[in-house]
Amino acid sequence: MSVSTLSPRPAAPADRSTPGPLRRTALDAATSATRVLLYYRHSPALLAVSLAVPVVMVVLFGYVFGSAMQVPGSGDYREFLMPGLFAMVAINGITPTMVGVARDVERGATDRLRSMPVSRFGVLLGSALADLVIGVAVLVPLVGVGLAVGWRMRNGLADALAAFALLVLFRFVMTWLGTFLGLAAGSEQMAGQLAVLTFPPAIVTNVFVPTGGMPGWLRVIADWNPASAVVAACRQLFGNPSAPASAWPLQHPVVATLLWSAVLLAVFAPLAARKYSTHGR
Amino acid sequence: MSRTAREQLAVSAHGLGKRFGRTVALDGLDLAVPAGTVYGLLGPNGAGKTTAVRLLATLTTPDAGSARVAGFDVAEQPEQVRRSIGFAGQHAAVDEGITGRENLVLVGRFHHLGAREARLRADALLERFGLAAAADRLVRGYSGGMRRRLDLIACLITQPPVLFLDEPTTGLDPRSRGEIWDAVRELTYGGSTVLLTTQYLDEADRLADTVMVLDHGRTIAEGPPGRLKAEIGTRVQVVVDDVTQLHVAATVLAAVTGGEPISDRDSRQVETLSLPGREVLLPALVRELDAAGVAARDVALRTPSLDDVFLALTAERQAA
Known part of the structure; x- marks a missing residue:
C-alpha cells in the first residue's frame, strides 16, 4: 500500500478535528501497517530471504531427516513434515517481530510514537496485521514446494482453507507474543539473544517427530505445546499422516488450537499493549 | 500567579518529582516557560534533564507535583498535550529502512492528517530545511546531521505550539551542530516555544532566551544566559x-x-x-x-x- 493512494481530504486546519476512538484505532493501525510494509518494499532482499528460508527447511528436514524417518502408519515423511513446517514458520515469525519492536524501543521510535496522539493499541495492531501479511506471503512458496515434494491436501478445499485459517490465527498469536517479548527485551541485541530461546519450544513438539517416542516428562510438554495442537490440526484437516494421540489436545486438535490461541491472545495482547503504554515509566 | 499570566506560559511545572527505584531523578522542579521563547535545560548526565522532558511530553508520569503544557495538564489531559507538542528524543528516531519523505508522511498520518495534506506538509518541510534533494533516498544513507534534521522536522509536521528537543546535537560534528542550531532558530521564528536540553553550554548560550541549570534533579540557577554570566x-x-x-x-x-x-x-x-x-x-x-x-x-x-x-x-x- 502506498500512503499517497489513500483518499485525499481537504487541507486540515491547524486545530484538526480529532477522530473518534474506533476510527482513530483503525487509522493508526493502517498507518502502522504501512510503516512495516514500506520496510519490506524497500528491502526486496529481506523479503526474498523471508520467503526462501522455509523452502530451504523443506529440503533440509524433508530429505536429511526424511531419509531415516519412519512415519507411523507407513505414511510419507515429507507429507507428515509439511504441516509441521507450516507451524514452524509461524513460530519463527516471532523473531523479526521481536527484533523490530526492540529496535523501535532502542532507537526512540517508540517514544516518538507515544508522544503523538495515537491509539497505542492501534499502532500495535497495525504492525501485527502487517506481520500477518508477510506471514501469509511466506506460506505461498512453502505450499508450492510442499506440493512439489509430494505433500497433498487430501480432504477437500473447505478443510484445507480451515487449516490455513488456523495457521494464520497462530501466526497472529505469535506476533503478539513477539511484540511483548520485544518490548520486554528493550534492545535489538537482547531481542536477538532471546530469539535463540524460541528454538526449544519449536522443537519440543510433534513438528518433526511423533511425540510417542519421547521420554514421559518431555512427551507431556510436547503434547501440551500449543504448536503441537496446530500441527495436529493441520495434519487432520489436510488428511496427512499423523501419529496416534493419547493427550487431549492432540485428540481434539482444532478445538485445542482455538482454545490455545484465545488464551494466548487474551494474555499477550493486553500485556503487550500495557507494556507499550507504560514503557519507561 | 494570575490566570492570564499562567495562560501565557507555554510550559509550567510546580514541584515536579520523579524517582526510579531509589534514584531521585527529579526533585521538585518548578518551571515557567513563556510562550514563544527558547528555554534551555542545562546540566551533566544524570542531572534530570531527560526525565523532565519525558514527564512534560507525557512519556512518563510524575510521582509528585504537576505540570501544564500548552494549557493542558500532563497527567489529566495527556491526549491534548500530545496534540500540542513535538518531541525529538535523544536518538534520531527516524526509520532507516524507508525514505525521508515517507518518514515525514507517516508522522503526519499518525497525527491524523489526510494523505494529501501530510504529503504537502512533508514536501514543504523538506524544501525549507534543505532535504528536498535527499527526500526519496533511504534514511540509512543519510549523514548524522541529516538524520537529526529529519528527526527535528518530523516534530514540525503539525506546527505544534510547543517543541521538546532532548539533546538535539549530542554526537554531531561541529558543522552539523551549526545546521541544527539554524534549524532550531528557524522554528522559533514561527512562534513556537522550544524547550531543549543540552550538555553543551555554548549551545544554550546561542539558542536559549532563558537557561536553567540542573544538578542531581534540582535547579541550581535560572535566568538569561547573560545574567548568569554577569552574576559570576x-x-x-x-x-x-x-x-x-x-x-x-x-x-x-x-x-x-x-x-x-x-x-x-x-x-x-x-x-x-x-x-x-x-x-x-x-x-x-x-x-x-x-x-x-x-x-x-x-x-x-x-x-x-x-x-x-x-x-x-x-x-x-x-x-x-
Missing part, C-alpha cells in the same frame, strides 16, 4: 614576563577585581574572576599593573562562558 563576574588573566613578579601581579589583580587570584608558575599566569557587579576596565588594569612595575606580557578580560557559570555553581554546591 568577569574572568581576568595576566601573563607576566618574570615569574618573580607573579605575586605582585596577583596583589594588583585582587585589588582591582576583588577576586581571589590563582597563580600558575609554569605558565607564569595569574587568573581570577571579578566580584559580581564590579566593573573591570582594561586600561585601568593595565595602568595599575604598570604602576606596580609588573611587566605584563598579556592581559585579557573575558566574559565568562556558561562553562564557567556551571563550574562555579557546582563548585559552590560541593563546597556547601
Whole structure:
C-alpha cells in the first residue's frame, strides 16, 4: 500500500478535528501497517530471504531427516513434515517481530510514537496485521514446494482453507507474543539473544517427530505445546499422516488450537499493549 | 500567579518529582516557560534533564507535583498535550529502512492528517530545511546531521505550539551542530516555544532566551544566559614576563577585581574572576599593573562562558 493512494481530504486546519476512538484505532493501525510494509518494499532482499528460508527447511528436514524417518502408519515423511513446517514458520515469525519492536524501543521510535496522539493499541495492531501479511506471503512458496515434494491436501478445499485459517490465527498469536517479548527485551541485541530461546519450544513438539517416542516428562510438554495442537490440526484437516494421540489436545486438535490461541491472545495482547503504554515509566 | 499570566506560559511545572527505584531523578522542579521563547535545560548526565522532558511530553508520569503544557495538564489531559507538542528524543528516531519523505508522511498520518495534506506538509518541510534533494533516498544513507534534521522536522509536521528537543546535537560534528542550531532558530521564528536540553553550554548560550541549570534533579540557577554570566563576574588573566613578579601581579589583580587570584608558575599566569557587579576596565588594569612595575606580557578580560557559570555553581554546591 502506498500512503499517497489513500483518499485525499481537504487541507486540515491547524486545530484538526480529532477522530473518534474506533476510527482513530483503525487509522493508526493502517498507518502502522504501512510503516512495516514500506520496510519490506524497500528491502526486496529481506523479503526474498523471508520467503526462501522455509523452502530451504523443506529440503533440509524433508530429505536429511526424511531419509531415516519412519512415519507411523507407513505414511510419507515429507507429507507428515509439511504441516509441521507450516507451524514452524509461524513460530519463527516471532523473531523479526521481536527484533523490530526492540529496535523501535532502542532507537526512540517508540517514544516518538507515544508522544503523538495515537491509539497505542492501534499502532500495535497495525504492525501485527502487517506481520500477518508477510506471514501469509511466506506460506505461498512453502505450499508450492510442499506440493512439489509430494505433500497433498487430501480432504477437500473447505478443510484445507480451515487449516490455513488456523495457521494464520497462530501466526497472529505469535506476533503478539513477539511484540511483548520485544518490548520486554528493550534492545535489538537482547531481542536477538532471546530469539535463540524460541528454538526449544519449536522443537519440543510433534513438528518433526511423533511425540510417542519421547521420554514421559518431555512427551507431556510436547503434547501440551500449543504448536503441537496446530500441527495436529493441520495434519487432520489436510488428511496427512499423523501419529496416534493419547493427550487431549492432540485428540481434539482444532478445538485445542482455538482454545490455545484465545488464551494466548487474551494474555499477550493486553500485556503487550500495557507494556507499550507504560514503557519507561 | 494570575490566570492570564499562567495562560501565557507555554510550559509550567510546580514541584515536579520523579524517582526510579531509589534514584531521585527529579526533585521538585518548578518551571515557567513563556510562550514563544527558547528555554534551555542545562546540566551533566544524570542531572534530570531527560526525565523532565519525558514527564512534560507525557512519556512518563510524575510521582509528585504537576505540570501544564500548552494549557493542558500532563497527567489529566495527556491526549491534548500530545496534540500540542513535538518531541525529538535523544536518538534520531527516524526509520532507516524507508525514505525521508515517507518518514515525514507517516508522522503526519499518525497525527491524523489526510494523505494529501501530510504529503504537502512533508514536501514543504523538506524544501525549507534543505532535504528536498535527499527526500526519496533511504534514511540509512543519510549523514548524522541529516538524520537529526529529519528527526527535528518530523516534530514540525503539525506546527505544534510547543517543541521538546532532548539533546538535539549530542554526537554531531561541529558543522552539523551549526545546521541544527539554524534549524532550531528557524522554528522559533514561527512562534513556537522550544524547550531543549543540552550538555553543551555554548549551545544554550546561542539558542536559549532563558537557561536553567540542573544538578542531581534540582535547579541550581535560572535566568538569561547573560545574567548568569554577569552574576559570576568577569574572568581576568595576566601573563607576566618574570615569574618573580607573579605575586605582585596577583596583589594588583585582587585589588582591582576583588577576586581571589590563582597563580600558575609554569605558565607564569595569574587568573581570577571579578566580584559580581564590579566593573573591570582594561586600561585601568593595565595602568595599575604598570604602576606596580609588573611587566605584563598579556592581559585579557573575558566574559565568562556558561562553562564557567556551571563550574562555579557546582563548585559552590560541593563546597556547601
